[in-house]
Each structure stands twice: as structure tokens, then as C-alpha cells.
Amino acid sequence: MIFSLSQTKLLKKVFTNLLESSDWLSMLQNGDLHNFEQALHSAIMGLYDEICSLCIKSVSQSKDFKKEQKNLAEELGLKKLVARDFEIQLRTGTKVKHKGYYAKKRPDKYEAERRLSLLYWGCLKGASPMYQSITCLFSVICPSFDVAKQLMHHQGIKGNYDRIRSVSLALSSKCLSKRSEVQLSSKDSLIGKRVLIEMDGGRSRTRVYTGKLNKNNQEKFETPWREPKMFVITVMDENGEIEKDRLPIYDSTFGDDETFDLLKQYLQKLSIDKCESVQFIADGAPWIWNRVSAFLQNLGVKKGQIIETLDYYHASEHLHDLKVYMDCKDKQVIFNQLKNALWKGDVLEMGELLKKSISSVDLEDFNPYQYFFKNKERIGYQKLRNDKRPCGSGLVESGIRRIINLRFKSPSSFWYPENLEKLIFLRGVALAGRWNIMMKNLYGNEK
Numbered sequence: 495m496i497f498s499l500s501q502t503k504l505l506k507k508v509f510t511n512l513l514e515s516s517d518w519l520s521m522l523q524n525g526d527l528h529n530f531e532q533a534l535h536s537a538i539m540g541l542y543d544e545i546c547s548l549c550i551k552s553v554s555q556s557k558d559f560k561k562e563q564k565n566l567a568e569e570l571g572l573k574k575l576v577a578r579d580f581e582i583q584l585r586t587g588t589k590v591k592h593k594g595y596y597a598k599k600r601p602d603k604y605e606a607e608r609r610l611s612l613l614y615w616g617c618l619k620g621a622s623p624m625y626q627s628i629t630c631l632f633s634v635i636c637p638s639f640d641v642a643k644q645l646m647h648h649q650g651i652k653g654n655y656d657r658i659r660s661v662s663l664a665l666s667s668k669c670l671s672k673r674s675e676v677q678l679s680s681k682d683s684l685i686g687k688r689v690l691i692e693m694d695g696g697r698s699r700t701r702v703y704t705g706k707l708n709k710n711n712q713e714k715f716e717t718p719w720r721e722p723k724m725f726v727i728t729v730m731d732e733n734g735e736i737e738k739d740r741l742p743i744y745d746s747t748f749g750d751d752e753t754f755d756l757l758k759q760y761l762q763k764l765s766i767d768k769c770e771s772v773q774f775i776a777d778g779a780p781w782i783w784n785r786v787s788a789f790l791q792n793l794g795v796k797k798g799q800i801i802e803t804l805d806y807y808h809a810s811e812h813l814h815d816l817k818v819y820m821d822c823k824d825k826q827v828i829f830n831q832l833k834n835a836l837w838k839g840d841v842l843e844m845g846e847l848l849k850k851s852i853s854s855v856d857l858e859d860f861n862p863y864q865y866f867f868k869n870k871e872r873i874g875y876q877k878l879r880n881d882k883r884p885c886g887s888g889l890v891e892s893g894i895r896r897i898i899n900l901r902f903k904s905p906s907s908f909w910y911p912e913n914l915e916k917l918i919f920l921r922g923v924a925l926a927g928r929w930n931i932m933m934k935n936l937y938g939n940e941k
Contacts, residue, residue, distance in 0.1 A: 539586050539650050547590040550582060554592040554611060563595045563610035572597030572608060580609050582617055585624035587652025616937045618664040623937045626665045629653060631929060633662040634921040637901060666916035669932065673745065673919055674759035676935045677928040682740075684729065684761070685768040688883075690736075692775045692890035693725040693753070693782055696746070696898035701908035717908045722746040722898055722918055723753040726890045727760060730773075734882030736889075744893050744922035747915060750781045754789055767794025773801040775887045777808040778865060783872075804872040806885040809836060812865050819862065820851040839874035841866050897922045 521530040553559050567575055575595040583589050594611025607613040616623045628651060632642035639659050646653050653661075669676050703715045724746035729737045736742075747756050766772065772795050776782045783802065790800050813836055817829060828851045835843040844866060845857050857863050866873065875885045901921055902909060909917075923932050 536650060543584060543586055543588045543590070546584050550590055550592045554594060559611075560595070563614055566614055567595065567597055567610055570606075571601040571604070572599070572610070574598040575610070578609075580611060581620055582612065582615070583621045583625050585622060585628065586650065587625065587646070589620075618668065619661055621661045621664075623933065625651075626661055627929070627933050629658050630662040630665045630920060631924055633658055634901065634917055634924055637904065662920075663913060663916065666913075666920050668936065669923075670916050670919060674756065675763060677743065677923045677926070677932045678760075678763060678935075679928075679931045682743075682764060684727075684764040684766050687737075687769050688730045688732070689766065689769045689772045690728050690730050690775070690884065690889070691725060691757070691772060692887045693723065693757075694777060694887060694890045694894055695721045695723045695779075696894040696903070697721055698898060698902045698914055699908045700911045700914060702911070715908070720748060720911060720914070722748060722915065723750070724890055724894055724898065724922075725753065725757050726893050727757075727764070728889065730883070732882065734884065741927045742889070743928075744897060744926050746898070746918055746922070748911075750785075754785055758789070758793065761793055766790070769795065769799070771799045771801060773803060773883055775803040775805055775884065775890075777805050777887070778812070778869060783869070801878075801883065802872045803878065803883075803885065804869045805887040806873075806875055807887075809866070809869075809873060812862065816848070816862050819855075821853055822851040825851065836866070836873060837875050839870070839876065841870040841873070893922070893925075896925055 518530055518534060521527075521533065564575065567573070575597055577593055578596045579591055580594050580596075581589040581591055592611065594609060597608040597610065600608060607617070609617075612620060618626055621629070628646070629642070632645050633639055636642040636645060639655055639662070643653060643655055643658055646658070697719050699717045700720050701715050702718060703713050706714045708714050724744065727743040729740045731737050743760060745756060745760070747753055772790055774786050774790070776786075786802055787797070787800060791797060810833075813829075813832060816832065817825065820828065822828060828847050832844055832847050835841075835847065845863060848855055848857065848860070848863055852860075855863075857867075878885050898918060902914060902918060923929055
């Protein structure tokens with residue numbers, strides 16, 4: 495029995511007073527629907543706090559809960575338990591007190607929570623899982639922590655700037671430690687699927703302190719650009735459409751090898767070796783194409799199942815750059831023929847056309863042409879269209895804009911490198927529609 499008789503009476507009294515003291519009906523009678531909704535919402539939030547407080551205090555005093563805390567302490571090697579008063583910040587931002595155990599002695603290198611009740615309930619920095627979820631979700635969806643604070647206050651949720659930032663970074667750190675599994679559901683699989691992987695890089699300014707002081711005795715910092723390298727994994731149907739019931743997977747990190755190592759973790763968990771085919775789309779960056787084929791084959795994908803595609807829009811941009819070298823009279827006619835040859839993936843025809851339009855050109859030393867020659871196996875766009883496969887990397891480019899640029903590339907915004915990657919990851923999870931999956935994986939089945 496969760497509630498004692500006195501607690502049940504108290505809860506009933508709170509609810510009765512709530513009804514009797516309200517002016518809800520008179521507000522509606524006077525046409526004041528706005529204040530009616532606000533008052534009702536505030537009252538329900540208050541009732542939520544009362545119920546949570548009663549439940550938490552009741553359970554924290556039970557013998558079974560004390561036993562669970564001791565078992566958890568033994569499992570983690572925590573010793574010398576003492577009873578103390580702790581606070582939990584609820585979904586509403588309200589803090590409630592309860593009694594729990596604190597471990598005065600910890601093993602070497604143990605830096606995690608020592609308040610056993612908070613650890614058992616999945617609290618980070620004293621925040622309940624739901625407060626963590628709402629705080630962090632608003633933080634990565636909104637354009638800034640300050641806007642997140644305003645939105646939370648509009649919803650009746652308490653929290654200041656520092657608290658919102660602190661909780662968001664704590665949750666993002668926890669997620670990043672298990673990033674390649676935390677956003678995946680049991681239904682996610684690439685077995686028998688036409689897999690589409692796209693990769694590209696974004697840009698964000700970072701804050702790196704130099705150790706030197708300015709005239710105001712403040713530490714100077716530099717603001718170098720960093721390139722988060724993003725990939726997206728999704729599934730296409732036989733009609734060339736993205737499968738609507740399968741959410742995309744976004745992630746990004748810094749470093750060439752690190753990006754492919756991270757992608758490998760996802761693909762292994764999703765059984766990429768049992769897929770129907772893999773189409774990999776990117777721009778002409780050598781760091782990508784020098785790795786793709788061997789990378790996928792090492793994961794068990796057969797060479798004949800791999801389709802490498804140079805993003806058509808990047809290829810078209812390079813094609814337009816050729817115009818400045820063309821010195822023939824019928825420049826536009828030949829350029830249209832070049833576009834047609836590119837669409838067909840006929841690099842040799844492109845070379846012959848360039849010889850006609852550019853005086854004394856040496857194709858072997860002509861870098862604008864070599865760009866296409868080196869990617870000649872990746873530009874069969876007409877065949878791709880016939881096979882109902884995409885020709886462009888619009889998914890990842892849209893992801894870079896929505897996930898990175900709109901939140902982490904604003905003017906005069908300089909991010910600590912250690913925080914940037916964590917928050918980009920969580921924004922990607924949110925915009926992919928995987929937030930509830932992530933929270934369930936973190937807390938839904940821990941006990």
C-alpha cells in the first residue's frame with residue numbers, strides 16, 4: 495500500500511480545496527478562457543507535485559527501498575552508508591525532499607553519483623528523468639539556452655539558465671557514452687533493406703582558451719572553426735521513397751577515422767551484412783571515397799551490393815566551373831552536351847567535348863576534368879534514376895542545416911569542443927523523432 499490513511503486524507507483534502515477555492519466557472523462565465531486555462535493548468539501542476547511528493551516520501555521510507563539502495567551500493571563497491579535528506583527536481587521543476595542513503599566511501603576512480611536513492615531512480619544532478627528530458631529537449635530544439643528557459647517558464651516549468659545548461663550537458667554526456675545504441679529501437683534493422691547512407695561536413699566555431707590574459711585580466715580565447723562530419727542512415731523502398739515507418743539515424747563527430755568508426759558501430763548493430771544493397775552518397779571529398787568500399791566490405795557487404803554515388807548537385811557545380819575555360823563560339827551548346835554526358839555518366843564523352851571547347855587542353859593535367867574522371871564509377875545518374883535510387887545527398891545536407899547550422903553556427907556563438915559534439919548528437923536524435931526511444935533506452939528498463 496503506497497499511501498497511509500493520513501496521506502490519503504491529505505491528498506483528498508488537497509483536491510477538495512483545489513475545487514472549492516477555484517474561480518474556474520466564473521472565469522468561463524465572464525468569457526475569460528485564457529485565465530481559466532492558465533489557472534487550471536497551474537492547479538494540475540500543483541496537484542502533480544503533491545502526488546509526487548507523497549509517493550517519493552512514502553517509498554523512500556519503506557524497508558524494501560532501503561534494501562534496494564544497499565544492494566546497489568554493494569554492486570558498485572560503495573560503503574559506509576549514512577541516511578541523509580536529499581532533493582529531487584520533478585518534471586515541473588519543483589524540488590521535493592526525501593531520505594536516502596549516501597555512500598561516504600567509494601572505490602578508486604569512481605566519480606558517479608553517491609546519493610543512492612537518486613542513483614537508483616536515474617537522477618542526474620538531482621533532476622528526475624522527466625525533468626532531464628524536457629530540459630534537454632527544449633535546450634537542443636530552441637536556438638539558445640535562454641529561449642529554452644523562456645519556453646519552459648511559459649509551460650509552468652521552473653528552471654534558470656545555469657540549471658538548464660547543467661542538466662542538459664549531464665544528460666548529453668550520459669547519452670554520448672552509449673551513443674550508437676541509445677537511439678535505436680528493437681525494430682531497427684537493415685536486414686533485406688535497400689540502405690541509403692549519406693555523409694557530409696558542417697561547420698561550427700569553437701572556444702579554445704589560450705592561457706593568456708587581456709587588459710581586463712580575463713583569459714583570452716581563440717575561435718577556430720571545427721568541422722562536425724555528419725552521416726545519415728535510412729532505408730528506401732522499391733519505389734525510391736524513404737520508408738515512412740523507419741526513422742532516420744543521424745550522428746556526427748570530428749575526425750575522418752572517428753566518423754567511420756562511429757558509423758561502423760551503428761551498421762554492425764543494424765546487421766548491415768544482411769542488407770539487400772547499400773548506396774553511399776557524398777561529395778567529392780577523397781577522405782570519404784578512399785574508405786567507403788573497403789569499409790563496407792569489411793562489414794560483410796559484398797562488392798556487388800555497394801553503390802557509390804557522387805552527389806549530382808556537387809557534380810553540377812563543378813561542371814559549371816568548366817565554363818570559364820571554354821573559348822569556343824558554341825559554348826552553351828557544348829555545355830548542354832556536357833550536362834547530358836554527365837547525366838549518362840559518360841566521362842569519355844565529356845573529355846571529347848572539352849577538347850572541342852578548350853584550346854590545347856591536356857586532360858591528364860586538367861584538374862576540373864580529373865574531378866569527374868576520378869569519380870567516373872560514381873556518376874551513372876541515368877541508371878540510378880531508372881533503378882529508382884536517389885542522385886543527390888539532400889538528406890544529409892538538410893540535416894547539417896537543421897541540426898548543426900540553425901543551432902550551433904549562429905553569429906558570435908563559440909562552443910566548447912567537448913560540449914559541441916554532445917549537443918549536436920541530441921539535436922539529431924530530437925529532429926529524427928527518436929527522443930522517446932532514447933529516453934526509454936536510458937531509463938525504461940534499468941530496473
